[in-house]
Amino acid sequence: MTKHTDFLKRGYAVLAGRIDDTDLAALRHAADTLIAEPAATDGGNHDINRGADRQFLHKRHEDFPDVARFLFSDRMRAVTGIVLKDPHLFNEQFVVKGPRTGASFAWHQDGAYVPFDHTPYLSVWIALDDTTLDNGALSCLPRDLTTQAHIDPHRWDDVGKEKVGYDGPDRGEALPCPAGTMVIFSSLTLHRSGANITDRPRRAYLAQYSDGSILDPSTGNPRNFAKPLS
Template sequence: MNDDRLKQYNEDGYILIRNLLNEEEIQTIQDLRKRIDEEAEAGGFQNFTKGKTRYEFERIETDGTPARSTLRAVKEPWWNEEAFRKVTGSDKILDVVEQLIGSEIYYHSSKLLFKAARGGRRKPWHQDWAYWDHMNQRQVTVWMAIDEATRENGCIEVLPGSHKNGLIKHHHGEDFMIEESGIDTSQIVYAVMEPGDALFFDVLTLHASAANHSDKGRLCSIIDYDSEPKPDNSRHGSDHPLRSREGEVESLAIT
């Protein structure tokens, strides 16, 4: 990323990088999703946990289509899914992350999210840091499109410059969210993305996504990186360094 793009990131609180993942990497995540769906179907689409990874499914019955069960989210796939880790923790991603938060990089958290066609619900406006505001702020979220993400299927939306206003009060409403009535909707940028595109955004950048009313599902990978290990007693973050000023770091065995 050149200096202009870096300046843009600091100004807007996000940067969109096209074609960051190649076709093989996109397919790897699609195959992972397929394997998880097959496993879930065999188990009657019951939620399950493996080590630190949680697999969640939902029944979609809106818009007049026959009810169906489908993947909703894999929380913390990093710990149990080697394919996910290989794709989302590659050097080309860490190289961008390093430019944004520095050369000390720790794994923070991850998700594989699926917004089902004709019924996948919206995510209200929020800042990621609100979930873990006891931690340091030098963190970045990387949102990668695995399916195409459009306005119709609920692409991610951001408010440029919102990271400069600090943490906004959140409450538990429809989700963990801010009071949305004050949002200037004319400022919203819709991050329409092709598979393989990646949005890097600051943990204070306000973002949301609409419900999916289209015929196409929307799969994405999300990963957060931190510049510091987790504080004692924090349930968020990790002590696992991915890059360090001292050079090589040990790779981690799958749990």
């Protein structure tokens, strides 16, 4: 298992092994069910969906008992325990890049999408299909979280429908991986994903966990979810 100190020095880690076939099948089933529903927008200030090219299908785990079980499983408690002392489910979503025209996603930090100061959280990205450089593999920029524990300036790109936190020459580390692989990274870690130019969709699942609740200071309510794993 990845050590906490190793994670802090790089800001991300590819976990050894893969989720079991039962959990992978449950996540794929939920993804395909949501893909078949009528298209919906984010409903927030920034809608990052791009139709069939790039879909974010989020906050639906309660509709799929097997997905909910996985999110609060011993496996996820072990994974989040690498980084967090009091893990709470913060958010979850499927990310689907359509075949041939699946849009890339620019370099960004997940924390840049939270519009107020907050404690950094953990993103757990799971490949539901074999991911390659041709279908939109994840890439991360190493970041020493002990010295770079901040959110960088981001700009909104109207064309890409996304926030951009870096557009320099560093290409980071591409992380092609087989289905079932888990990649964990901090909400402070810059990451991106490429376009899908293959003939099949590229599906992934993103579960995000905070250390305790993340509360909106304007309302005192949780930003998304605030469900403890323990």
